[in-house]
Amino acid sequence: xxxxxxxxxxxxxxxxxxxxxxxxxxxxxxxxxxxxxxxxxxxxxxxxxxxxxxxxxxxxxxxxxxxxxxxxxxxxxxxxxxxxxxxxxxxxxxxxxxxxxxxxxxxxx
Amino acid sequence: xxxxxxxxxxxxxxxxxxxxxxxxxxxxxxxxxxxxxxxxxxxxxxxxxxxxxxxxxxxxxxxxxxxxxxxxxxxxxxxxxxxxxxxxxxxxxxxxxxxxxxxxxxxxxxxxx
Numbered sequence: 001x002x003x004x005x006x007x008x009x010x011x012x013x014x015x016x017x018x019x020x021x022x023x024x025x026x027x028x029x030x031x032x033x034x035x036x037x038x039x040x041x042x043x044x045x046x047x048x049x050x051x052x053x054x055x056x057x058x059x060x061x062x063x064x065x066x067x068x069x070x071x072x073x074x075x076x077x078x079x080x081x082x083x084x085x086x087x088x089x090x091x092x093x094x095x096x097x098x099x100x101x102x103x104x105x106x107x108x109x
Numbered sequence: 110x111x112x113x114x115x116x117x118x119x120x121x122x123x124x125x126x127x128x129x130x131x132x133x134x135x136x137x138x139x140x141x142x143x144x145x146x147x148x149x150x151x152x153x154x155x156x157x158x159x160x161x162x163x164x165x166x167x168x169x170x171x172x173x174x175x176x177x178x179x180x181x182x183x184x185x186x187x188x189x190x191x192x193x194x195x196x197x198x199x200x201x202x203x204x205x206x207x208x209x210x211x212x213x214x215x216x217x218x219x220x221x222x
Contacts, residue, residue: 043201
């Protein structure tokens with residue numbers, strides 16, 4: 001069935017390190033793909049999205065490219081900050097929204 | 110512009126008690142959703158309402174009921190709470206349906222003893 005698999009956490013990085021959080025999906029057709037971020041004590045917020053193959057979503061220094069050939073939407077950031085500490089969720093929509101389990105990122109000064 | 114609001118923020122229930130979680134949005138969105146968030150499982154859809162007057166089951170509807178009271182409000186009811194319903198509940202809304210960006214409320218943390 002349809003599902004989203006993302007890299008298990010937790011992930012701990014030092015400030016200015018490079019970040020990759022892997023995400024793959026299984027779905028028929030051409031779903032829209034999303035990354036949401038959840039800061040402590042808050043609801044989810046959209047970080048970025050891509051609606052078709054080869055699209056690149058970007059926001060706040062984060063990027064992810066819709067790769068249909070590998071059914072992936074990996075999240076990257078070149079230089080993380082302490083303020084990026086949060087839980088990151090990959091999600092897709094293909095007539096219903098499905099979320100990955102979430103990856104907790106902690107960035108240390 | 111408050112976005113999506115939820116009440117209460119936190120609730121403790123005893124097994125068998127009932128309660129209603131309230132959700133309202135002021136963005137004039139057509140679609141609204143209820144999710145539960147459990148450790149290691151991401152968000153799972155309980156019920157959704159694609160438009161005013163309609164509701165549909167999501168992935169985990171058992172033990173819950175919903176009411177789309179009007180375009181703004183979408184409530185979730187637990188008729189007889191069970192410990193397995195201990196979770197964080199999020200309400201969300203979107204403009205055109207599940208394909209669009211969803212906007213989330215701050216969540217309700219529910220503990221069932």
